[in-house]
Amino acid sequence: MEFTLDQNKRYGFMPGCSLPSYSPTAVIKTTEYLNETFDKFSAVQKCCGKPTKAVGQYDLFKERFKGLQDDMDDVGIENMIVACQSCKLTFDAASPTPTYSLWEILPVIGLPEELRGKAKDSEILFTIHDSCSTRHLSKLQDGIRWILDELGYKYVESKYSREKTRCCGFGGMVVPANPEVAAKVMKKRVETLDVDNVVVYCAACRSSLLKGGAQAWHILDLIWGPVVNAGDLSPTDVLASPVSSWMNRYKSKKGIMKVVK
């Protein structure tokens, strides 16, 4: 379903798990922007239950997702916006609430005016790693390219992009099950990218690409963060530390509570 803005509807945003664990700043700034854009806006922070489903606990997943749906319903969400590709697929399969990816919403509502062309003088050349779970959702992939164009960043498409993208190594809960295999997949993915500087739109993918040896930025780093120039190093692998991750997650939650009142 194509997204069209209807200010009579109440929009909801959920940043997911890996993004708030990685960057409270990205979560807070995005929430602020959406809160200012939509007349009616709610925010939810919880897990969608995808990991529960992925390990095979389908009954437990249903129970947990129901809790999330109840939260959404409690705050009157009529249209859901998610920043995580697994959330998008999980919601599409399990929720009656129409759900859109943040990456298909932004081209419709636009970026803040002051950000347009902010990186036009940067010489850095990126390539894009598309999330494999949404390899068939071209609107969402188009949105990422639109954002880069708006910001003024230069990028090249890799041979393995969009529907041909390859796994970063994180999917399917393989890391805790078979870490050796996951490490090999991460390395292989980086080897198939011709450019070392990679733009991703999933924080878990970002972590995997760093482990595989690339420099990787989340698209929200590029939107809300400082202009990245050639030779700059990407943010460190925050998700590698569980303590930092949960601290961030807590900060993100607090940030959302502060922004959306």
Added chain:
Amino acid sequence: MKNKVVFSAKIMEDATKIVEKCMGHEDAFCTSRCPMSTDAKGYVNLIAEKNYSEAIDLIRDKLFLPNSLGRICAHPCESDCRRNTEYNQPIAIAALKRFAAEQADDEERWDITVAPATGKKIAIVGAGPAGAQAAIELRRCGHEVVIFEKLDVVGGMMRVGIPEYRLPRDVIDFEYTYLSKLGVEFRFGIEIGKDITFEELRVNFDAVVLAHGAHKGNIIPLPGHKAEGVFAATEYLKEISMIKTFDKAGKRIMVIGGGDVAMDCARSSFRIGADEVFQCSLEDDENLPASIEEIEESHEEGVHFNAGYGPIKILEEDGKVVGIEIQKVASILDKDGNFNPSYEGEIMTIEVDTVIMATGQIVEDVTGGAIETGRGGRYIVDRDTLGTDTDNVFVAGDASGGNIVIEAMALGRKAAISIERFLNGEDLKADRCFKDEWSYQTELDVPIPEETTDTPRIHSRLRDSEERKRDFVQSDLGFTEEMAVAEASRCMKCECKLCMKECVMMNEFGSCPKDMMEKLVEGQGMETLLAYSCNACDNCTIVCPHELPMKAIFIDSRKDFVIANNGESPIKGHSAIKMHQILGFSKLFSTKRKGGKK
């Protein structure tokens, strides 16, 4: 795992689909097209890696005469080679086989193990490729095997049909020593039906293989066919093979026929001193049955081709050939599809003194009518088993209808498999995999590998045509190492396994999805770690020509693993996820807020 995992019907259905359709184990086109199932792709690539010893071992696993076949095999493998079907530039598989043999064939490495003696005795009539292959198979089973050969030499038609400049006799003799090393006994100069009766053989041996070939020439009853100077190809080539001349031949020779035998006759004619050599055949240039190499080399040596012209009349004076009339073929078959050539245009007369008819060969019956024969004297056999109406008599090679050497060998092997069953009192057909005994259509159906380019076939070194056409020394000098490695490196290594090139994890569990799913379908379940090592990225299915559902099996089966493990993931490392999920849903880390501009 606390309980046995019961996989859902959908999983089992998908797994069955994969076992049935996965092309991971499908043979390459070349290999499936070889009646002996020689692993052509395998040895070509070993040559590319300069691993000649392993290459020759792989060839010898199926073929006892790699050097001979490397020179004269009609190489059906090359017809089906993807580089032929795509670019008309097949890998020179046969020539590479010869190269491997020249580089690394070492009789010390030959496998001459035979099973313990069984006390059974087998008689084989004919020492050609069919008889030899049957002898090898049966001797390996521990039977006593005796080959009765009418001539004083081994090789059959390879020896007295194929000319020496294409197949040096020392190559045949060396490769046939394999049979002696195995313990096969040869009795030369013995003609069945004359020196020993067929009945004696049948009674004195536990089983008999008739593999004496089709050595009788076929003379077309054209006007003038009885004139002095008309000969059958078999007689012509046999005498040239034995004594390197043919006293009754003249200087201007017409060869009737368009197959390899006709080319052999034409080219041999120069070598015994002919001045001019002509050819005519019902088939036109586009449809000549001879191999491309033979046609090209005949042209180079100066044979005048009249392909698409049929013989009308042999002209004679005083009972001797003085010429031949030929006319353009309008059609070979009539409107009912029967062989009935029609002609058109002017009749052309060519002055010749000798006419050689390379128009088919006939099997001479050695059984005194005990075994029924059909067209061309071929014995009537069961095509699957090569058995006859007489229970211990089997037929192989030309005598049963094979066309080329490699087919003769496969028929020899087939007869041997039947005899082994017969001797063991087993049914000749029950549970027998006939596909393994002949060429077949591989199910392989894959796109051309990315970045494949059309590169030309490398041709082996031929001696100059003017020099080679006057002697019987080998005309083809084969490949140099550099040429062979370059030619072998053109192999496209036809296989599927596209998913295995994409997926990292499946490579840790098998060679293709079929491997992994066979156990599941057979009721042996699935490794837990296999199901839990899938990233669910779907790249396997995307590249799979049949879009087989690997991800669905790995991801959906986890539900069944969890059920069998009392609701928990069976993976130890997943305890972290359990905690992660509890926290992710906890109040501490979750919130719900209502806001917006209004």
